[in-house]
Amino acid sequence: MANENENIKIVENATCTFCGCVCDDMELHVDLNEKRITKAKNACVLGRAWFAEHTIEDAPAAMIDGEEVSVDEAIEEAAQTLVNAKFPITYGLSDTTCEAQRQAVAISDYIKGNIDTTTSVCHGPSGLAFQGVGESTSTLGEVKNRADLVIYWGGNPAESHPRHFGRYAVTAKGMFTPNGKKDRTVVLVDVRKTKSAPVADILIRPFPGKDFEVLWALRALVKGSKLSSNIEEETGVPLETLSDLAERMKNCRFGVLFFGMGLTMTRGRHFNSGALLALTTDLNKYTHFVAMPVRGHGNVTGADNVVSWQTGYPFGVNFSRGYPRFNPGEFTTVDTLSNGDADAALIIASDPASNFPKKAIEHLKNIPVITLDTKNTHTTKLSHVAFRTATYGINTTGTVYRMDDVPITLRPAFDSPFPDDETILTSIKKRVHELVLAKHYAGGASGEAKVAAINPL
Amino acid sequence: MADKMMLIPGRTSKQGTSLNQGKFKDEYKEVTSTLEMNKDDMDKRGLVDGDKVRMWNEIGETIVSCIGKKTEDLSAGLLFIPYGPPSSQLMASDTAGTGMPLSKHMMVEIEKVK
């Protein structure tokens, strides 16, 4: 007998945004009285934790220097801080909606600041490689339907993307893969044996830091070059293993190379990603082959897309000259912090104080920081202005992009008393724009705005 | 024992679930300060599961507890830790002009904490 005070709502086809799999088949059971999700059907262990743990916490919506203030006061302080800084940076954005990301870019544009996303410490190197080499890729449904050779390189999906195997790439059954795993060969390349190993038919274990050499050797073998057997001494992988892999790659019907942080975060960085992308491109001479970076956060792909469409560049963008400039290593956040360039920071849905290099964290402690986050983190603790916001996909709707660029609309479960990121950022943007215009007019411009004519030639 | 070992920080399920609970809660702190080490390397240093070790390099240091792994899973000379504030202490900030600091494969030294 149902308790008449019970108030359960079921949300079907909701989306989990914990990792880049962005599974949109969640069935959420929501207790509207207690404002929490009691069950998340279809979610993996990470998703279940994501849904269960994002409840409404009893905490102030806005704080300045650790003291509770009204949201309006906090917005004013945030806007003033940003407008008065000489090198304000914006960072984070991978765990929020595209609607919010767009406001963040607008703010950075108006204050002539710097904008970067967690991409720079995730698959930024793959983005750099993309700019050099390009990429043959596909959406995940193509992998499900067609891939008969699946290679994971430098990642551990069993722990980072638990449903990847089942929903998309290994056991998933598709149009030309009706038998699921039986229709596929799975290869795992990693420097250690992880929980993903059981899924693989072939395990390849290079020495750490030698992925580039292995990928380059594969390129040579695919093109028919002869390689000496001392490749094993160099990389830890026997020539026989590499030759066998090269043959399988050339003879498969539709191959896919998924790759992760093992390539981007190690010696070589974008050279590693570039070697893999180049190998994939080479293989298209023999068969149909695609590659896909496995993105970590729910909407980091959205961040790449939004920053790219609004500025032309995916991350590491600076507006100080009045137009976007791109320079990884200079305008990326580990650098703007470690080099001491940033003198104010707006950090949205990210925790660099936990995950950044020590030198960067030290600098962060010395500048005014404005954070938007759903929970207390090391970064919110050191903030000058801290906003507690609603959680995307749980309290708010919005658009997110899956790791393969497929855009999905979120279905929220329950309301939050906290405003969402988009609302806060829009308010900050409006106030920032007002302040910037006031400065502009005060600077001697006549009654009507004197703006540079856009010269189309 | 001052030979250097290679540290690989990475994602694990437990690290992912516990960070949802909150980074100041015990489980996340415990998970991100648990170091996987090759069993033979542990034996050489007189370490058993649960022992505390100091891990350091030219950037910083951190104290973590260790747990053994077979060579089949984790080769000698390699260390694995779920990433978080402890592993960040050892990360250099030089991004070689790419924006990406070397977040894996840092060389560190280990000693048992009495």
Next chain:
Amino acid sequence: MSASMRIVNGKVYDPTNNVDGEIKEICIENGKIADSVSDEASIIDAQGMVIMPGGIDIHCHIAGPKVNSARKLQPEDHRHDVHPGTPFTRSGSGGTTPSTFATGYRYAALGYTTAMEAAVSPIGARHTLEEFHDTPIIDKGFYVLLGNNIFLQNLIREKRMEEFDQAVAWWVSSTKAYAVKLVNPGGDEPWKGKRNSNVSDIDEKTDDDLSPRQIIEAFIKTVNKQGYPHPPHIHCNNLGHSGNYRTTLETMKTAGDMRAHIAHIQFHSYGGELGKNPISKAAEIAEYINSHPNITCDVGQVMFGKSTIMTADAPLAYVLKGHSKGKWVNVDTECESGCGILPFTYQEHIYMHTLQWAIGLELFLLSEDPWRIILSTDHPNGGSFMAYPKLIKLLMDEKFRHEEMKRVNQKALLKCSLPELKREYTLNEIAIITRAGPAKALGLKSKGHLGAGADADITIYDVMDDKEMMFSTPRYVIKSGHLIIENHEFKTDFTGKLLHIAPEYDKKIEEVVQPFFENYYSIEFSNYAVDDRYLHDHEIIQTGINKV
């Protein structure tokens, strides 16, 4: 709130209403052209100036997953062409794949007020709509890719044509598209499933026992039957190959006397033998179009210099990559589509490029009906939309054309009739190929003209001898009755609206599509259709009026 305005003393070119250079007053009220306005209306004195409706780009690539990939691919392209912000306009970057804000502002700065994104896969429609919302000033719509949609192809093969009709309507409605697009119909499956092969003949049946012609015919029939404002927009098979003009003629013949639009037809007008250098068949193609009033096309003119190839014709992009040996992007989209992207440069000394350039001009100059051979460069495939003023000069100024011909590959000029063509386009004809013609082909009754009730999208140019200069820098641009550009300067920001159609369909068709979807797509069926949140300011153009 748009003010009332009165434009006086200007020379009006309004071909739809038979106004050819008359000095006429234009009145604007509430965002529309009006018969008259009160005396309080602000006045624009257009003495010595030419007034046209705002320009309409019937085929360009400006927003969506493919375009954004191309942006990400070419930082070097953006660096050379920065787009500074102003206190009330956003900054951006240019090149052949400008960022969204720069795209909108630059179109407006050329006097264009409407643009149609020519190819978007259904699963990517949300992305295009998001980018549209960040593309200022212009009104816009997009064509949805359905020609390689596996489910629809299955219906055609199984001859389930009533369900096919419903499914097409459902797909168009639920993605908020403006028209149906076919690209290399039948070519996707060989590319993805058969080791990168392609379809090479309109009657070639792939293993699935379906020929491109059958696909094309099915779409032409259903769209004409349902009366969409714009017919199926078709990128024919065999783009770029010598001898492909036969495929183009066969594609047009498939339409019979039903409406069809052939995209960037220049790329489909080559004679010669496969594998050898092509020759021009512009005359044959122009002749067919001239004598078949049901066919419209856009030229896809090549302009020398940098371009970006971005096309849903993935196998074509791969072939071009073989020539350029540079970076290349391929994106397969499950069950629906694909795309290929690569940087490209058209060079005057190369035979093929000169021939392409010449064939485009031939098509314009041989056209007997400028309403149906419409200006485009298939931006950015043939060249950037920023080159439109130069193209206009090439059409209007035979002396200039002659000078340009001296610099190109002379062998190629021998294989076409361009040197003999002395025609010069008049301002009226330019107004047709850039305004009135595309509006008519698109079925946009309230655009492309300056009669009462039309949208107040107006461009005012200073008359100049140098037509490239004239069309590069309009003095005034009015959008929806708002003065956007005054004396060459931006006065305000503005967000144009989305134009789309909403053909009716029987909801039961969803039950037919859903099982296929659940098996073979990787997102949930109920998350596929685009919800109304993405519409923002929008206008639904009626279907069912031009039923055949």
